[in-house]
Amino acid sequence: MNPMIFLDNAATTFPKPESVYTFMDAFYRRAGVNPGRSGYDMCMEAGQLLDDTRRLLTRFFNGTDPNRLCFTYNATDALNLIIFGILTEGDHAVTTTLEHNSVLRPLYHLSMFRGVDVDYVPFDGRGFVDPAEIRKRIRPQTRLVIVNHASNVIGTIQPIREIGRICRERGIVFAVDASQTAGQVPIDVQADFVDVLAFTGHKSLLGPTGIGGLYVRDGVTIRQTRAGGTGVRSADRLHLEEYPYRLEYGTPNILGAAGLNAGVTWILDKGISAVAGHERDLAAQLREGLREIEGVAMYCQDDPAGHLSVLSFNINGMEAADTGTILDVDYQIACRTGLHCAPLVHDQLGTARIKGAVRFGIGPFNTEADIQTALRGIADIAEMARHRRIGKPVSSVPV
Ligand SMILES: Cc1ncc(COP(=O)(O)O)c(C=O)c1O
Missing domain, CATH: 3.90.1150.10 (Aspartate Aminotransferase, domain 1)
Structure with a gap:
């Protein structure tokens, strides 16, 4: 103890539920191999685990298509894919002063080196961002509104549904950093008008470090900013365009996915x-x-x-x-x-x-x-x- x-x-x-440790241990001993690359049983089981976890998380966030649930290393990785994959020179983004450096630093980088303009909406005296203040900052060049669902400092949960509605009406991509809320606050990407959701596995989803992901609504485009192995169509010169391969690169963290699967299952049970x-x-x-x-x-x-x-x-x-x-x-x-x-x-x-x-x-x-x-x-x-x-x-x- x-x-x-x-x-x-x-x-x-910390700690994680006991079932997370036991499932990870048993799974990795049984089928800890590279998934989706071959047809032997262990490989099939590893691939199945990944697919099951995609489906589980898609249901958990009320998404519609498990293939649009892509695994990443953590929320930072997902947020980088989103920010660098949506904004280009001349674009404008709106965010808040509640953000974590995993949003701030990619945005600062784009402002300093790629001519992207960013507005930072402050929170009020109680710690909440007023959706009307976001609306006021929207311009014709605004491509992305990105908001921390709940502050990791003061814990205030932001009104994402209201902000999402504004973005949907204006045709602007609405991305939510759910690092602190996934597993704590029910998230419904459809009802909340979330276009892209970023999450990390090791906080309230009760999985291990090294796994996270993003869910991308059908119809939203994220440019590819990396390329590499996918295990399928190896002769293609360009990285696959279809989801989930589009935003996944290299050998996935199946041990992390196993732990995340067990963590989410524990939450759903309780x-x-x-x-x-x-x-x-x-x-x-x-x-x-x-x-x-x-x-x-x-x-x-x-x-x-x-x-x-x-x-x-x-x-x-x-x-x-x-x-x-x-x-x-x-x-x-x-x-x-x-x-x-x-x-x-x-x-x-x-x-x-x-x-x-x-x-x-x-x-x-x-x-x-x-x-x-x-x-x-x-x-x-x-x-x-x-x-x-x-x-x-x-x-x-x-x-
Ligand atoms: C609000 C928020 N966003 C993003 C992150 C980054 O998460 P990770 O370190 O798992 O990428 C954190 C982690 O502390 C966070 O609290």
Whole structure:
């Protein structure tokens, strides 16, 4: 049994359900070969697993065609395929200040080197993006609207259906980064007007690292930005145009697909609302407990409706990294400190200049006892900070 209290589940969920470990182990021993390249039984089983997982995820997101579910290494890989495969010189894109660097950096690259113009819509004081603000930024050159479904810093879930409707009316591709929400919030790509959905396997879908994917609606075109082996039509000089080959290159991560399959199956067995409900109940306890500790500042947590079980805070007088170190060393609590790969969120919160915040992300295996230990730890650190026994005073922390 791991002695750590793991509250870094927004980075990756840990542990995974037992069935994920056992299925991965059994599958890889039995059929851990290159799928779709030959006709022997193990190869067929590996290919079948990949196809089953495509179908499972397509159903999970209410897509219509499993062939348009392409596997990638992670969400970053999927988001790069989307952004570089849609935008070209002279295009305009709209995004938000809630984005992760996996969206920001490809967009910055295109702005700096390929003449793509980008608007960054800020979130409001409660942490939500107003769809009307997105609508205002749309121009004749706008080709892509790309939005983080839920912030990995403040946990606010964005109104993607409203934004999607606006994009559909205007004929603009709407891409959603579901890294934090897939497995936590029901996603219906048809009802939500999502043209392209990017997800990662290792967070709330409860799979391992190294697998993610994207679902591309029929009728949406993503240019190919890579080429390589597909295992079929090897004599063709150009990479295959049809999905899923179009956006898949080289030997797929079948071990990852096996784990992802088992993770999603576990969620479906328990029910997504039961799994997320447990986490949000614990988040509510954490939020209420933190609110009562003098000197703790939380960010955009006033209205818990519409939040994932992710929240960030600072202790007045403490740098986030120091709080994280004390939690680790003295309380055996794992969390994440700093800018969380989402620098614009911290710019807007005013926390970038104090080196970010402390983030707790709750997972399906956390307990009330974990939350109570975390609250005791934070109360102790806040008390110490008050007495100036440790840490430099950071007077700019908004409390
Ligand atoms: C909102 C968001 N988008 C994208 C990513 C990137 O996910 P991955 O590192 O699995 O590519 C993350 C991971 O932290 C995230 O939280």
